[in-house]
Amino acid sequence: MSIISAENINFSYATKPVMENVSLTIDKAQIVAIIGPNGSGKTTLLKIINGTLFPDAGQMLIDGKETSRWSRKDIAQKVAIVPQETAVIFPFYAEEIVLMGRFPHLNNYRFEDKKDYRIVHEAMEKTDTIAFAARRFDELSAGERQRVLIARALAQEPKVLLLDESTVFLDLKHQAQFLALLRQLNTAQQLTVIFVTHDINLAAQHADRIILLYSGKIYAIGKPAEVITAANIKEVYDVDSLIDQNPQNGLPRMTLLT
């Protein structure tokens, strides 16, 4: 059953159209990558999926219900997003940031209880951030901050996890750790993962399906081998590339030709 489905979505900021006639369905427990050049509408699509932006025309459905009809809290229990970066104006501790992920599960008149703290600490252990729980968020490095934000999204206990270039600041070890974690959550808890990336090889290696966006339209959608072709890359990114296969798993692998 599809957990996310978009039907003929149109969206524009002011008068500039950024999303034209986008339709897609994503099944439960799928891992989907969204790729495309700068300004092709990747982040906008994520925001439409998590209901922080509403389409001007067409329908965006989560669990068969339009995002505009969900309450903010209910949607936040289902869908979490790890943003690219957050600007921090006032000092918060890393643990406090992760604790905010529990907000959709709490009402206004209750403080977090033991269970919430347990979930938060588990999320921090999984992301290797527990060591700096008591440090200030704005004093962490970019990669550490990104892991804290990942922990916050995990603390939300979502059914769908949206990632907006969430691996760019991670070092290799933490990238591998994070990708393994995603796999594990995907198989054990049926987590649906949708990630935006500029790393074609990351998408090809880890996604069940890839959506290639090109100026607000879906240019190609399908299995990695169907989407990652030299012709598609040339047309969308205007670069020449060599596509061969990863000898271990046969998935497509791209090398830039310059």
Added chain:
Amino acid sequence: MILIFLVISAGSLLAGSVHIDFGHVSRYLAKALTGDFSITSQEELILFSVRLPRIIFAGIVGASLSLGGVIFQAILRNPLADPYVLGISGGSALGAIIGILLGASSFYLGVPLLAFLGALATVFLVFVVAGGTRGPLPDNSLLLSGVVVNAFFSAAILFFLSIVNNMELHSITFWLMGDLSRASVKEICVAAFCLLAGFVLLYTQARKLNLIVQGEDTALQLGVNVERTKQWFLVVTSLITAVAVSLAGIIGFVGIMVPHFMRLVFGSDHRLLLPVSALFGASFLIVADTIARVVFAPAELPVGVITALCGAPYFIFLLKRKSH
């Protein structure tokens, strides 16, 4: 923090242009606590009808302004915001001045009422200028329109100051500098009620402030209805601070200084920040007002002078710290 607040309140009961013994004060207080409100000596009269109401009033105003500071800084996501930036000072000053000029001071609650209306009208005007009646509210445009409206009002205030006669000039100037001596017991009760009710309303939503300062996108995706929450805070906070300003005049720097100081000590969790800022703001203004009463006793300084004298150096300190 509660302890600090109590100690400071007690300390400032002792201080004043007429010396009253500590022993006497505690005896009078103990007597009042047992339910005996009869006033038998001049000392008691000073204590209960002059000092105590004034201390309570200073506390209320300090707490209101500090709460206003915490909340405006959070919802505008700007550490330099305070209740006055949104035009609450300019508007109520203009309202008060018009009131004084029209002779509203001869009516009961005349001037404070006009000041209050002025403050509310200004907040509304700032909202409209910022384009808040349709679509989402951009933080910067709200702040900018506050600055613009305030600048316009200062010009209007200066204009009025230059055409009025001496008597009126004196009372306007005192109002502009902030003055805690005029509020009546009834007015203090009204302000206390507004503060308490407002605080309860604000506190139930405090957790949402933590998310909003993380950025509106973040708050939205974590399940906060950002626009509604911001409007709610804006309305309730404007009411609390407008009440305080309309009764006490313009007392600068409390709203901007206290929240920063409290964040340094207690961190940024608003569930803690709101109550400690209210208490510390109250304590701070009580101290400032006590100083204002005592230094040139029996003459009094306007308390706004004291807060500004503390505030300006504090700001320089804050900026220096930031640049490191």
